[in-house]
């Protein structure tokens with residue numbers, strides 16, 4: 001793998017009349033754009049090892065509907081929480097997987113070398129514990145970086161369809177070109193999203209309330225003993241559905257009810273990991289970093305008045321305020337060795353989601369020269385919101401208390417592009433395989449946590465996914 005792949009962008013005006021498979025039929029704008037892209041891809045020849053990329057503008061369409069309609073190869077999706085970029089991918093032009101955190105610097109360096117090419121974005125994902133998958137996560141690596149073969153990218157400037165091809169030899173180029181042409185020729189036009197929700201016919205819980213309470217009490221005992229300040233206990237719910245889940249349609253519904261969240265999906269080993277997370281791990285542009293401390297949760301109220309009262313308790317309750325202050329202090333401490341300056345406002349804001357609300361405090365830092373994503377990832381992941389602190393002790397406690405493998409749930413997922421990276425904490429997420437799904441939720445346990453309230457919070461997080469599945 002060369003360190004500095006070449007990029008040869010073919011001129012965007014194709015020769016007329018040479019697009020084969022729809023010749024003679026009337027074409028819509030989407031078909032015409034695909035034909036134009038095909039014409040460019042067919043012209044590619046091997047010059048240097050590296051990346052070839054071509055793009056055409058594409059008529060507006062929902063990228064999640066596009067993915068649902070086109071299960072031609074592994075699909076992926078990323079939408080930042082401001083909704084400024086929506087990136088849907090089909091197939092794989094380049095991929096790097098790692099099975100140990102020791103390999104993270106290499107993964108990031110190689111992905112970032114590719115992302116230096118104009119317009120190129122790479123999706124990346126990291127598991128919670130730095131280990132490769134087991135159980136339902138079998139086949140998932142500890143981390144992955146991915147450049148899709150076909151990519152539908154929507155920004156405020158409009159929508160583009162791009163083709164990517166990475167080859168190190170003429171024969172590899174030939175082979176990948178054939179695959180890319182087959183993908184482009186196989187694309188189906190999309191219309192409206194079909195409303196095909198699934199019903200849950202079986203629900204298998206790893207914990208019931210009694211078991212959950214006893215684990216919370218065990219964690220509280222460790223807290224009383226002074227071993228940890230906070231530990232996050234997660235649960236897994238396995239679902240059997242009455243029909244295979246149209247996962248990208250479900251993700252579209254989920255995203256609509258979790259406004260202001262990151263929205264993501266990666267299909268790997270025949271399964272789709274997807275979610276709508278409110279939590280930013282970090283956004284880095286050059287040496288400027290934005291991260292946040294997210295902690296403290298209450299439910300949403302049934303009425304405006306009740307919601308406001310709950311929000312007031314989120315702002316004032318001493319247990320929640322203390323928990324949040326600890327988390328903020330901890331994140332600042334982790335950033336300190338890497339930053340020349342760290343700033344945060346004095347007061348937290350409240351983030352309102354469909355069923356719950358959180359305390360959130362943005363933290364802004366300026367990095368020391370030479371510090372990049374791998375130091376930030378090491379410093380911030382796993383955050384106290386998904387693990388606890390001190391981190392190592394909380395991890396040990398989680399290992400003892402949880403009876404399942406978290407896989408990519410509560411890991412990291414995001415987008416690397418040029419000089420900027422945006423990574424989210426992969427909570428509010430689920431793994432889907434046909435008519436099976438596993439969904440996950442976690443709660444932070446601190447001194448004063450009450451099992452009943454924590455159980456309600458775990459349920460509320462699962463309910464959000466269930467309502468997206470069932471339509």
Ligand SMILES: C=C(O[C@H]1C=CC=C(C(=O)O)[C@@H]1O)C(=O)O
Pocket residue numbers: 232234279294295296297358384385386410427428440441442443444445461
């Ligand atoms: C671990 C999860 O949420 C975390 C994020 C924000 C607030 C949390 C809390 O108040 O417990 C959780 O720590 C999850 O949703 O699976």
